[in-house]
Amino acid sequence: MKRRRSKAVLAAAVGAAVSMGVSVAVVAAPTAAAQPQSGPSARIIVGYRAGAAAAVSDTAAAQDAGRKSSRAQGKLLRRLSTGAALVEVADGSSVASVMAAYRSDPAVAYVEPDLVVQPLAAPNDTEYGKQWDLYEPTAGMNVPGAWDQTTGTGVTVAVIDTGYVAHSDLAGQVVAGYDFISDASNAKDGNGRDADPSDPGDSAGYFECFLQPSHSSSWHGTHVAGTIAAATNNGKGVAGIAFGAKVQPVRVLGRCGGATSDIADAITWASGGTVSGVPANRTPAKVINLSLGGQSSCLATYQNAINGAVSRGTTVVVAAGNSNADVSGFTPANCNNVVAVAASNRAGNRAFYSNFGAKIDVTAPGGETRRETDASGTTTTPENGILSTLNSGATTPAAETYKPYMGTSMAAPHVAGLVALMVAKKPALTPATVESLLKANTRPLPGTCTGGCGTGLVDATKTVQAVS
16 A cells, blocks of 8 residues: 555555556346337336236237227237237327326236347456456446447536546547646645646655655556546547546646645536636536545534535535545545545455445445555555556556556545446436435445444446336
């Protein structure tokens, strides 16, 4: 795990570099993409109660179909293997009124549309087979089933983090952001605040940051952004959860972390608020991802900025932190009006590093690139991490790549991506309703969670379906 930095802590790109050598075959997993039948006629399925004449007699079922449709144009097509009747509702009849007529008949147990379903193949992204966190039935987030309903189009997600380093799997997904780091030395780009959120690298030498050892550049914000909105079905790399959405890089974390004052301004600006001396945000975000934190009670500065963002209709998603401790001691995850996210591993247990507690709202895949008993800083189980977009440079940008990280920093963008899917489907959703729907549509963790993991593991398909 990366060493925690004072002030604002990267909530976790732990266990970074690893060779991804062996390719994995991707098998299409059909998912029902249900649509009502269209055309000059529609079909419905009618189940009769035991003892009803139409339950056993095709003649009686055919007569019933005629009676319940206008001009007697409804007809029995055939009997299903389940015993139900397949009925065609002809042109000129209202399907809704015919179904209402069946429902009001005490001889009818149920009536439902004969939906047309289509296979939804897995995306052709070359690394998708390694993204267990999206699709595996045990502890994945059940994302593919949501894609036939929404992909996040029209929604901007602000990633308040280390900024963005160029990556071809994200190039078309990024809108203009801002660099809010006011300390030029911490920024490492030669100046203070400016309109360029590019990530020059956050590496630091020995004792340059509060007497801490040296560390390489993390490219943390780019990894987070890839989980949210990497281009999907483009024949390369990874798939993003809300690949129709846009990412807005907002830079607040430099070589020694980030200041609360800068982060609060970034939250305000990203959500469409006014920050003195900074141009207005032309594409305000409906979702903010904060994969950062520090050990403290909720500071009033954070709470005020978060309240302002929420009042403007922006949902704020925050990583719980990686200290295996109660989240109540870590900010801004312990603030009100946020969605606080804990991390789970591939088996569906609370990840060994993840914070926990009563203030956790939901849990999402955060992965484990090493076992708890393995030496800190090693990568022994890369296949169990969260794979996303990255850069190979140890200090300054070099070649683009894909690598697995672990942490609540990786769990939070899973939820931010899901929120983008939700808001794209129904733009009028308020942050309070978003949080309520997320919590109401989780499923129990298949493994164990000591200390409290919120309502459970987020389920993308179930949650999106609940957005009416």
